[in-house]
Amino acid sequence: MDTQYCFWISATLFSLFASYFCVNNFVWRLNEWYYNLKQRNKEYPLPPGDLGWPFIGNMLTFVKHFSSGHPDSFINNIVSKYGRTGIYKSHLFGSPSAIICDADLIMSVLTDDETYKFSYPKSTVEVLKYKRYWNFSRKEHMLFRRIISSLTMNNNSLENYLSSIEDIMIEFLEDFSSMNHPIELLKEMKNISFKVIVGIFMGSSDQQFITKIGNSFTHMHSALFCMPINLPGFAFRRGLIAREKLAKLVKPIVKERRLMIRNGDKKNLLDILLQVNDEDGWKPDDDDIIQMLIAMVLAGHETTAHGMMWSIIYLTQNPHIMKKAKEEQEEIMKARHGTNKRLCFEEIKKMVYLSQIIDEMLRHISLTFALFRETTRDVNINGYLIPKGWKVLPWLKAMHKDPTYYSNPDEFNPSRWNDHNTKNGTFIPFGVGSRFCPGNNLAKIEIYVFLHYFILNYKLERVNPDCPITCLPAPMPIDNCLAKVIKVIESEGCIPSVVRVGVIALICNTRGDERLLLLIVDYSVVEL
Structure with a gap:
């Protein structure tokens, strides 16, 4: 009796397990069958890879790897399973997608605006709200770029901001070193970049205003690459609420600046946007300008803040690199003429090793893991079909860590840039083509100035040096790099x-x- 009972229990458990395996395997392949069936009469096959579960695709796997602090393992697992083809199919952020890892293919995608249009996930579009931006014609986009570039890429304009950026960096570092408790370094880096970019773009240095908008931008940033679930408790919902709050805070500033403009006096980006009127008669209204400002400030401050934090972390982890960087900064100070105590552009140009540190930080951490495009027609890439309407993701993180282009890619080694002949397209932290980030010079100047003063006068003492890292929505220690900033005399x-x-x-x-x-x-x- 006992033997029969055990047999039936075992048989039942085996049947349940087998049924679960079959159903699970069947459901998991539904996406694959569906998209293969749609393309059954096409000349070329879809790229290697898998499309994951219906509706959610591969997002669970993506979130697992990125939130665990090992984002490279997501793409490495795909490459090890399907070989180094440079192109793979997946299903991410609600869309069937082609992940591109090869430098030549990435360049061909990012420089062909006719075949691959600018297209980000629904969560990003909804949180940033400014739908007109996503549908800009090429002409409108070029006008938009010229406006931003006039303030952020022109050396004369940047030189005008240099002293105010310097004052902000000095003030914050002094404040950090005077505190009796550890600070969340990432949070403070965001405050710094906020103050710089809000001053340049909006003409505001009101610390109370900057503090008010800070948390809202953090919630928006966290919602950019999430599942668009508009329910309480979800990041997407918090991002939408934060955006509406920001719009209400910015609106009075826009109205005030519109009233104050006299005789074409253009002091900042907001003033310029208020006077835009192109030859076709397009003139942005207040809502357009508010949403543009929110999008640009979000894009500009987050990456800069993360860049400053990671630069300090890498310098702290590598004392020999810190020593060499300090020697370079001291030499620049010794060569300074007269009583001048201010940084100038000529001195920044001499910061060769510091430039290598920044480039290595951008390569090593890849603040932007991928860029987002969408096919406007069926495309043949290396014998594989990318159907019309699919997302195409140039995976910068994979390219920046590819051993084909970089020896010992996981090593933080600024000296690799001494004689490194970078293949075209293998190092593009700010993108390339018509969508190349127009604020990259401003971001780099902020990092240069901050690191100059930090390296000469301060050191970092982390509370949790082995703190785990998450990469959602961007790479960062889960404690926001809790640390003391200590002044060295x-x-x-x-x-x-x-x-x-x-x-x-x-x-x-x-x-x-x-x-x-x-x-x-x-x-x-x-x-x-």
Whole structure:
């Protein structure tokens, strides 16, 4: 009796397991069958890969790898399974997609606006709201780019902002080092980039306003690449609410600036946008301008903030790189003429090693994992069909870590750029073609200035140096890089010391009798 009972239990469990496996396998292949059936009469096959589950596609796998801090494993698993074909099919962000990893193919996609139109996921389009931007004609887009470029890519314009950027960086670093508690470095980097970009784009330096809009931008950024589920508790819902809140905050500023403009006086991007009137009669209204400003500030401040944070993290993790970077900055300071205490463009051009550090950071972390396009017709790429209406994702993260282009790609090594002959299209952190980021020069200037002062005068002491990383929506430690920023004070003839928060110290060196006098009040001095 017991034997029969065990047999039936085992048989039932086996049947349930087999049924689950068959149903699961059947359902999982529905997407594959559906799209293959649609293309059954086409001359070329779809690329290798899989299209995942119905409706959700491969998003669960994508979220799993990116939220675990190992985003490279997502594409590496695909490559190891299907070989190095450079093109793979998938189903991401609600659409069938072709992932492109090969540099030549990426360049052909990003430079062909007729075949591959600008097209981001529904969540991104809805959160940014400005639908007209996604449907700009080529002519309208070029006008839009020229407006932004006049403020962010022209050296004369950037030089006008240099001193104000410098003041902001110095002020924030001093504030960080005076705090009695660790700070969330990423959050503070966002505050810095906010203050810079809001001042340049909107002419506002009101810290209260900047603080108000900060959290809203964070919620919007978190919702850009998520499932568009408009229900309480979901990131998409929070992003939509944040966007509406931002629009209400920005609207009074737009109305005020419109009233204040006199005689074509153009002080910032907002003033210029308010006076746009192209030859075809298109003139953006207040709602257009509000949504454009929100989109540009979101795009401009997030990547810059992450770039500054990761640069500091990599410098802190690699003392030999920090040492070399500091030596370069000290040489620049020594060569400064007269009583000038301000950075100038000529000095920034001399920061060769710092430039390599920034480029290596952009390559290593790939702040933008992919770009988004959509086919306007059926396309044959290397013998594979990309049907009309499919998303095409140039996967920058895979290309920047490809051992074909970069030896030891997982190593953070700025010196690789000394004699690195970059193949065209293998390093494009700001995109390429007509959609090349017009704010890249401004972002780099911010990072240059910040790192210049940090490297010379400060060090970072992380609370959780081994903190796990998430890559949704962008690469960052889950504690936002909780750390203390410590000011380093060096006195000639003395051992360099780190003066911690709340320290008031006067360090004197009386060389005559080789005595060292330390007059310290409420002290905490640590030798380096």
